[in-house]
Amino acid sequence: MSRTRRCVAGLSFAIGAWAGVFACSSDDIIYAPGRDSGADSGHDATLPPDDAGDAGTDAADAQTPGDAGDAGDAGPAGWLLFSFSDGTKGDLTAYNLASRAVEGTPLSYSGFGTTYIDRAPSGAVLWNLEQRIDVVRKLDPRAPWQGGPSWNVRLDDRPDGGDQYADPVAVVSGPAGKAYVLRFNxxxxxxxxxxAQGDASAPIKTIDLSRFVEGSDSDRRVDMAGAVYLPDRKRLYVLLGNIDLNKLDPTRFLLLCTTAKPRIVAIDVETDTVVSPTGGDAGADAGDAGDAGDAGDAGAGAFTVDGFNPVFNGLVYDAPRDRFLVLSGGCNEPPTDAGAGAVRRRQVDALDPNTGRSETLLDLTAKEYPLSRAQTDATHWALGFGSEAFLWDVTTGALGPAIPNAPQSFVFDGRQSLVGTATAALPDGGSESIVLSTPINGGDSTLLGPIPFTAPGQFIGGLDFWSPPQP
Incomplete structure (x- = not known):
């Protein structure tokens, strides 16, 4: 799921995920630093403003529904899962790609949220994250608009002056009987x-990661951004963003660079304790794990990478090459009289989990903020930067071919196309927000229809693709 999350004032948002899109949710924060030119690149990735113009996805470039041919061409049987909200009420809406219509009755909940697909080794699990009320809900895989058992993860560990809600951003399965909920706040x-089959069940325990708070981090949070469970290692690897939300450019609300680095910590899932990522003593420094030791005790027992501001669920295990990949949205250098400085540390890092050694694999500082990411096969990602998208071979250090007329925020339909949202120009000079399907290897885009908002004044809080399990 690629997500655009967190917004304050004009602060643009960060996204990231395995195969979906996310949006801005109430007083969550987001950081999509501007280009080197100093112009703020941030705009709502899932639903650009109506005055955004063509944005590279003019309706004239897409087939009309009447020209689209068989509706099944949009992708395999499955749904685009839209998370809508007006700030006070959220709706999960399942848009059937074959019928091009909303299926079932939208699932409603208080506040705002998004969906999350846990691609567990035992099979994918679909969750609804009702973030404003700190509820995570398992959904029916054959009827995702239907709610199921839920858990309340607010707990009583809110720090003085901290956000009221814990903000669950992922639910990652571990061994039988355990799943781990990342709480960003x-x-x-x-x-x-x-x-468990109850309603708003309580967690069975917590695992404290406060020892990894960066010493100079004034917001005193580790900023959990993603996690991966590797059963053969019996480890849960958790990505900590280590950003300081108090370090913003005061004129444009851009996230400013600090010396901190994202960390990856390891949890032994048998004991639920923090251990060394390489299998040694958790109290010892990770050795060659980048500059982990620079942070003092906070760096002990952790890997680091050189990017900054990792996107949500931007930690990916690249199994064929036995390495982690981390996508980071970057930051701006501290401001001068002319405003925030140049973009830095927007990149993909590769990290060896056996040694902790990391390297910058893909430099993205010349691009806009990476608003969408979708893995299309074991070797390729589609990366979207708002107005442009590219196919990237993860074995190389350069972006591959452009994907013409791609949605501005997208997910992969599991077969051949990126499906998502865009702004289409109308003949009268106006524009409309649409659902668009674009083949990853070229070909005409298909206009599937308007975005199926359930009420006026809603924004998009998330987008996922879900295909029901086969009988």
């Missing part, structure tokens, strides 16, 4: 029993 993982 807190410093402890919540552990739940994913087989």
């Amino acid at each position: 807190r410093n402890a993982l919540a552990v739940i029993d994913p087989e």
Whole structure:
């Protein structure tokens, strides 16, 4: 899921995920630093403003529904899962790609949220993250608009002056009977029993990660941004962003660079304790793990990478090459009289989990903020930067071919196309917000229809693609 999350004032948002899109949610924060030119590149990736113009996806470039041919061409049987909100109420809407219509009755909840697909080794699990009220809800895989058992992960560990809600951003399965809930606004993982069948069940325990707070980080949060469970290692690897949300450019609300680096910590899933990522003593420094030791005790037992501001769920295990990949949105150098400085540390890092050695694999500082990411096969990602998208071979250090007329925010339909949202120009000079399908290897885009908002004044809080399991 690629997500655009967190917004304050004019602050643009960061996204990231395995195969979906996310949007701005209430007083969550987001940081999509501007280009080197100093112009703010941020705009709503999922629903650009109506005055955004063509944005590279003019309706004239897309086939009309009447020209689209068989509706099944849009992708395999499945749904685009839209998370809508007006700030006070959220709706999960399942848009059937074959029928091009909303299926079932939207699932409503308080506040705002998004969906999350846990691609567990035992099979994918679909969750609804009701973030404003700190509820994570398992959904019916054959009817995702239907709610199921839920867990409340707010707990009582809100720091003085901290955000009221814990902000769950992912639910990652571990061994049988355990799933780990990442809470962006807190410093402890919540552990739940994913087989419990109650409503708003409590976690069975928590795992404290506060020892990894950067010494100079004035917001005193580790900023959990993603996690991966590797059963053969019996480890849960958790990505900590280590950004300081108090370090913003005061004129344009851009995230400013600090000396901190994202960290990856390891949890032994048998004991639910922090251990060394390489299998040694958790109290020892990770050795060659970048500059982990520079942070003092906070760096002990952690890997580091050189990017900054990792996108949500931007930690990916690249199994064929036995390495982690981390996508970071970057930051701006501290401001001068002319405003925030140049973009830095927007990149993809590769990290060896056996040694902790990392390297910058793909430099993205010349691009806009990476608003969308979707893995299309074991070797390729589609990366979207708002007005342009590219196919990237992860074995190389350069972006590959452009994907013409790609949606401005997208997910992969599991077969051949990127499906997502865009702004289409109308003949009368206006524009409309649409659902668009674009083949990853070229070909005409298909206009599937308007975005199926359920009420006026809503924004998009998330976008995922879900295909029901086969009988």
